Amino acid sequence: xxxxxxxxxxxxxxxxxxxxxxxMERVREIAGQCDRCxxxxxxxxxxxxxxxxxATARGKVSLIRGLLEGGxxxxxxxxxxxxFCLQCRACTNACPSKVRTGELVSLTKGYLAPATGRPGxxxxxxxxxxxxxxxxxxxxxxxxxxxxxxxxxxxxSVLKPLLPSVARMEGLxxxxxxxxxxxxxxxxxxAGGPSDGGRPPKRGRLKYFAGCMVRLTYPEVMKATIKTLRxxxxxxxxxxxxxCGLPHWSHGDxxxxxxxxxxxxxxxxxxxxxxxxxxxxxxxxxxxxEWLAGDPEHEAAAKELAGRVKDVSVVLAALxxxxxxxxxxxxxxxxxxxxxxxxxxxxxxxxxxxxxVRAEPRQVLRxxxxDFIEMKGAxxxxxxxxxxxxEHYADSMxxxxxxxxxxxATGADAVVTSCPSCLMQLEHGLKRYGGDRKVRVIHLTEAxxxxxxxxxxxxxxxxxxxxxxQ
Amino acid sequence: MxxxxxxxxxxxxxxxxxxLDSDNDRFTYSYDGSFVPLVPAHLPDLTVFPxxxxxxxxxxxxxxxxxxxLVPRGAGSGRTGxxxxxxxGVVLSLERMNRILxxxxxxxxxxVEPGVRTIDLCKAVEAVxxxxxxxxxxxxxxxMGGNIAExxxxxxxxxxxxxxxxxxxxxxxLADGTVITTGGKAVKNVTGYDLTHLFVGSEGTLGVVTxxxxxxxxxxxxxxxxxxxFATVDDASECVSDMLSSGxxxxxxxxxxxxxxxxxARFRKVDIPAEAEAALLIDIDGPQKLLDDQAVAxxxxxxxxxxxxxxxxxxxxxxxxxxxxxxxxxPAVAAIAKNKIGEDISVPRAALPEMIRRLGEIGKKHGLTIxxxxxxxxxxxxxxxxxxxxxxxxRERVDEAVAEVFRAALDVGxxxxxxxxxxxxxKPFIEEALGKGGVEALRAVKRALxxxxxxxxxxxxx
Ligand SMILES: Cc1cc2nc3c(=O)[nH]c(=O)nc-3n(C[C@H](O)[C@H](O)[C@H](O)COP(=O)(O)OP(=O)(O)OC[C@H]3O[C@@H](n4cnc5c(N)ncnc54)[C@H](O)[C@@H]3O)c2cc1C
Numbered sequence: 015x016x017x018x019x020x021x022x023x024x025x026x027x028x029x030x031x032x033x034x035x036x037x038m039e040r041v042r043e044i045a046g047q048c049d050r051c052x053x054x055x056x057x058x059x060x061x062x063x064x065x066x067x068x069a070t071a072r073g074k075v076s077l078i079r080g081l082l083e084g085g086x087x088x089x090x091x092x093x094x095x096x097x098f099c100l101q102c103r104a105c106t107n108a109c110p111s112k113v114r115t116g117e118l119v120s121l122t123k124g125y126l127a128p129a130t131g132r133p134g135x136x137x138x139x140x141x142x143x144x145x146x147x148x149x150x151x152x153x154x155x156x157x158x159x160x161x162x163x164x165x166x167x168x169x170x171s172v173l174k175p176l177l178p179s180v181a182r183m184e185g186l187x188x189x190x191x192x193x194x195x196x197x198x199x200x201x202x203x204x205a206g207g208p209s210d211g212g213r214p215p216k217r218g219r220l221k222y223f224a225g226c227m228v229r230l231t232y233p234e235v236m237k238a239t240i241k242t243l244r245x246x247x248x249x250x251x252x253x254x255x256x257x258c259g260l261p262h263w264s265h266g267d268x269x270x271x272x273x274x275x276x277x278x279x280x281x282x283x284x285x286x287x288x289x290x291x292x293x294x295x296x297x298x299x300x301x302x303x304e305w306l307a308g309d310p311e312h313e314a315a316a317k318e319l320a321g322r323v324k325d326v327s328v329v330l331a332a333l334x335x336x337x338x339x340x341x342x343x344x345x346x347x348x349x350x351x352x353x354x355x356x357x358x359x360x361x362x363x364x365x366x367x368x369x370x371v372r373a374e375p376r377q378v379l380r381x382x383x384x385d386f387i388e389m390k391g392a393x394x395x396x397x398x399x400x401x402x403x404x405e406h407y408a409d410s411m412x413x414x415x416x417x418x419x420x421x422x423a424t425g426a427d428a429v430v431t432s433c434p435s436c437l438m439q440l441e442h443g444l445k446r447y448g449g450d451r452k453v454r455v456i457h458l459t460e461a462x463x464x465x466x467x468x469x470x471x472x473x474x475x476x477x478x479x480x481x482x483x484q
Numbered sequence: 485m486x487x488x489x490x491x492x493x494x495x496x497x498x499x500x501x502x503x504l505d506s507d508n509d510r511f512t513y514s515y516d517g518s519f520v521p522l523v524p525a526h527l528p529d530l531t532v533f534p535x536x537x538x539x540x541x542x543x544x545x546x547x548x549x550x551x552x553x554l555v556p557r558g559a560g561s562g563r564t565g566x567x568x569x570x571x572x573g574v575v576l577s578l579e580r581m582n583r584i585l586x587x588x589x590x591x592x593x594x595x596v597e598p599g600v601r602t603i604d605l606c607k608a609v610e611a612v613x614x615x616x617x618x619x620x621x622x623x624x625x626x627x628m629g630g631n632i633a634e635x636x637x638x639x640x641x642x643x644x645x646x647x648x649x650x651x652x653x654x655x656x657x658l659a660d661g662t663v664i665t666t667g668g669k670a671v672k673n674v675t676g677y678d679l680t681h682l683f684v685g686s687e688g689t690l691g692v693v694t695x696x697x698x699x700x701x702x703x704x705x706x707x708x709x710x711x712x713x714f715a716t717v718d719d720a721s722e723c724v725s726d727m728l729s730s731g732x733x734x735x736x737x738x739x740x741x742x743x744x745x746x747x748x749a750r751f752r753k754v755d756i757p758a759e760a761e762a763a764l765l766i767d768i769d770g771p772q773k774l775l776d777d778q779a780v781a782x783x784x785x786x787x788x789x790x791x792x793x794x795x796x797x798x799x800x801x802x803x804x805x806x807x808x809x810x811x812x813x814x815p816a817v818a819a820i821a822k823n824k825i826g827e828d829i830s831v832p833r834a835a836l837p838e839m840i841r842r843l844g845e846i847g848k849k850h851g852l853t854i855x856x857x858x859x860x861x862x863x864x865x866x867x868x869x870x871x872x873x874x875x876x877x878x879r880e881r882v883d884e885a886v887a888e889v890f891r892a893a894l895d896v897g898x899x900x901x902x903x904x905x906x907x908x909x910x911k912p913f914i915e916e917a918l919g920k921g922g923v924e925a926l927r928a929v930k931r932a933l934x935x936x937x938x939x940x941x942x943x944x945x946x
Contacts, residue, residue: 046822049815050517052561052625056601065533065580066504067512067560076522080511085523087507095508110812111819112751 028317030308032272037121042082044118047111048075054105054115059395060098063412068095071105071115078122093130093266096123100402100413101264102363102395116264117304123266136265136401143226143257144270217247220329221286223278224254225295227434232457235434239291239326239459245466246333250289253281260298261400263305272309275302279315288319291326291459293433294400297368299323325365327432327458331374331381357384357461358426360417360440361393362433375432375458382465387424391417398439410439411446418443421453428454430461486529486573490550494532494574497542502533502580513575516560516567517622518909519825526568528555528575535580537655537663537694544692545661547574547938555940556688558598558630561622563826564907566634566687570942576692578629584608585695591669592700593652598629598693602636605698614700617644620903621811629693635685637903639736639767639810642728642861644701646903648684655695656683659934667697682929687905688940690933704769707735708779709803712786713760713793717741717844717856720762721837723789724860727766728833732781736767737861738810739840743870744857747816748809757793764860765810767803810857814866817855821870825882829893830864830902842892843867850885864902890916906944914945 029043030036054071055061067073074096080086096119105115123132220243228236236254243250259274279302282288290296300323302316357379365371372393379386397403397413421429421444429440440455456464486494495503504510507527514525534540547554553573560567569575582599587609594616596605602623609616619638620626626636632654637646653667656679667673667680683691714720717739724737742761748754756763764786768778783794797803818824831839840856843865847854858865867889871878890900890913900910900917915923923945930937 047819049818049824050515050560051622051815052517052559053812053815055559056624066509068508073512076512076515077508080522080525083521083523085525086511089508091506091508110748110751110815113819 028304028307028313031121031268031304032306032308034125036308037125037268041078041118041121041125044114044121045075045079045082047113048072048079049111050076051110053108053110057104057108059100059102059104059397059413060409063409069098071109071113074099074119075113075115078118081122088126088129090130093123093126093132096126097133097136097265098406098409100363100395100397100399102399103367104363104395107367120263120266120268123264124268125266127266132265132267133405135405136261139401140262140265140267140270143261144274146255146257216249219249219251219286221251221253221282221284221288223258223282223288223290223295223299224252225290225292225434226257227294227438228292229254232434232437235291235437235457235460238457238463239289242330242459242462242466243289243326245463246330248329251286253288256281258292258295258298259305260294263298263301264400268305272305275305275316276309276312278302279306279312279319282319282322283315286322287329288323289326289329290323291432291457292435293325293362293365293368294435296323296325297364300369325369325371325374325432327365327375327378328371330378330458330462333381355385356387356424356426357428357430358387358389358421358424359392360389360396360421360429360431360436362431362436363393363395363399365432366393375430378458379430379461382462384461384465387426389424389426389429390420392420396436396439396443398435400435403439403442414439414443415447418447422448422451426453428456428461430456430458432458486552487550490546490552491530493546494530494543497539497546498532498534502535504531505529513557513560513577514568516562516565518563518565518568518907519823520565520568520909526570527572528569529572531557531575531577533577533580537657540576540578540657540692540694541661541663543574543576544657544659548660548936551936551938553941554692554938556629556633556692558627558633559601559622559625561625562630562634562907563828563904564901564909566905566907566940566943567630568908570908573938578627578692578694581694582627587612587614587700588669589614592702593669593697594700595695595697596628598627598632598696600628602626602628602631609700610703613703615703616650616698616700617641618647618650621814623811628696628698632684632693632696633686633688634903634905637859637862637864639738639807639859641859641864642737643733643735643769648681650698650700651680651684651696652699653697654680654683654693656691656693658691659936659939663694664691665695669697671699685905687907687943689930689943690939692939704735704771706772706775707767707769707803708775709797709806710766710768710779710782711793711795711797711806712764712766712782712791713757714762714764715759715790715792717762717840718837719789719791720764721840721860723785723791724764725834725836726789727782727785728861730781730785732768732778732785734766734782734861735769736765736859738765738858739763739860739865740765740810740813740857741855743820743853743855744813744817744868747820747855748813750820751816752805752809752812754809759792765806813857814868817857817868817870821853822872822874823870825869825871825886827867827869827886827889828864828901828904829867829889829898830862831893831896831898833861833863835896835898836860836863836865839863839865839892839896839898842896843889846885846888846892849888850881852881852885854885859902862902863898887913908943911943911945 029040031040050072058070060069077086101116106112224236240250259271263271300320303320306312306316359375396417397410403410437455444453510527513531514527515522553571555569555575557567557575557577578598581597583597586595606616617640619640620636631647635648655665657663720739740763766782786794843854853870855868869882873879900913906914
């Protein structure tokens, strides 16, 4: 007997939510499944820090039920209570009936937003992300701000006090991280080959969905992902002109999220496996079948896409481990003095609970020759969660402090994760709570790529040779 | 409504950080784990989170001076509305007084604050080779204060007893703010009335518990978990009865019918043979060298009662998974119907098969599905009526069925509540259970300790 983590069982079959009636029916249905037993209380990271019932799933579901039954009024404060959530899904995971609080809260926010409005920051960010052209233009700006080129200027400028949210966010954006991956050109789609060693056998074609945050803040992750996949013998097409829509969906901007989802369905159409290196994008792509359920034009395509989306760790784990993994580790330590030999892994919520992927990233790290150490509470949210860390800085930090302690306790040289939002948050945590300990924060594909380079092995090493056909 | 001045005084005691009085916050302290409807909401005027006994005493004293209702609250996992502030006033949440103050290994006792979660105490003492047996299915959530106030039981009650069997002493804040300490570490103690046990099961109506001293026992050396499947519920209940009377003392013996198992199976993988209509989940524990013989005896009893399948958990993980299945059963059953009216009857062990038969008849008579699961080993069942109360006539049929369930329980020598207490949901039936004189005696105790009736008013009896 096994307990699948949030396996989409019969109760999770997507239900129509397009249109007001369908939305309300679904809200009623989900809210009605809660037994108020409180199983979600002890696992909620925000409840642990604030001790407030409104932070928990039971609190939120009850407020929504109160709203439906006329005991709670649709106010800005209600919206804010529903918004106070890391979307980490620990509640659903612990729930005896797997009540889908995340979906319920998004739908209810969608219902409330026209009346109550949405917080300014999420509105601004959603608006920005919805415009690919603007995002592309702003890319270098955001990046250089993040990477500290113009940061000192803003920090000292008169702008800072005028922009409190930016000022706070400033602390969250990563400082300069030395780029470590060699420069595979990520633009220009399919045919690019590995830059070192011979061309490995072709394994087939993949579409790589590069989300906004990877593009804007972590282009080196993007490069590492592309490089790693190409080195393994895949032909990679990069889809990098759009946002997955998750910020909009979770802020209750349902219509815009659905439009973006529909557009992405077109971009991602085809027989290829769709790979993501952002846990949040990946879970959003899978969840399109929920967002678009009841939309006759798109629901079939959304369902079909869900079966084709794979986190990059899943793709890499399916490759055979290198027989020389041990030798490689030794090589690695010699080749680059600060090469992380000891690593630990932080599970992004949207990967472990959102997509049920837990074992693969760990396996990939071991296969790449790293000395892997499990940390305490690896699958507990880091407190980042998109704009949450900016809008609720103090609460976010309270969650992050504990995460950082757990990372430090492993004695690892680097913490690896697979979500840019987590990368950013963890970097901030180690800066803020890490003291003089130097622990690097890197993406899984960077870790794989570095191991290969340090091991000076031919392309495809680390996650080596093809598995025999089954 | 709370007079403004009093509100400020109370907030001054705990500080604004630990006081909540906005509409949405108040709403989320208006319910518990019972099926009492959310709307119309029983809103508190204010919820406060004290950190120590002094703060508790000050808040209680202020409420008493002004005659304002005060409702102690743990995690709100209660099943009978115990922590619902039906008369408004102040909700006093003990959740943040959550320290384990001492684990005294020599005397085998632990001293805890009321907000400690049951499972955290169990884990902490097991880490040093000791054992705190009371394990309500809600143990990941419920607080020790709530366990004391409801005299909580659990699956292990059949062998080890319930909360009251482990409480050695308490620190209690009385209605007028006086702090008293009852009992202590001396195992034998006949110094005046047994006040400790007066507060156990008092549902927050006699005092606020601020410290709890419990006794611990040695951790059993080993444990085995078995799952027995039967083709009829009758076979399963007869099997438990027979097992107990033949001298096998399982650590736990849980019964569950097909509806209950299927409810859990919607979310977890459960392997059940097609012909199974009921199951028994049995734990046996003790010295390693005796366990194998016990397991054989359990299996033999099962076979005598036509068990269609007998399985032993091969690993600790598999055993844990079986127990998660059982512990999540209540909420999972609730999710399969629009409304679940869950009960908590308790009957003498020998009457268990008879009671289960009667439940079947009551369900049939009223055309209602009644899922049955519970702590069969000690005769404590949670029959759950599954229905849609918005359908015409449903409410009346359910009310009749509930009344018949209680009557049947009393009839076979049992009672209304094994472990969930009376709260508000079973209030209408208490006189039938205790008689007029019995209820009057409860009232007399209440008047003596809480003359103004400020502590959790409207619970247990009018
Ligand atoms: C899924 C599920 C399974 C359950 N299984 C079991 C089970 O197997 N066995 C069992 O016995 N119960 C069970 N329960 C019921 C419930 O968990 C218990 O009654 C538990 O003891 C309540 O604890 P709590 O902290 O949630 O208290 P609350 O629900 O907050 O309060 C319960 C009562 O205790 C009073 N109270 C709380 N703290 C104090 C204090 N410090 N001083 C004075 N009074 C106080 C309250 O006023 C109220 O009357 C279950 C409930 C659920 C939801």
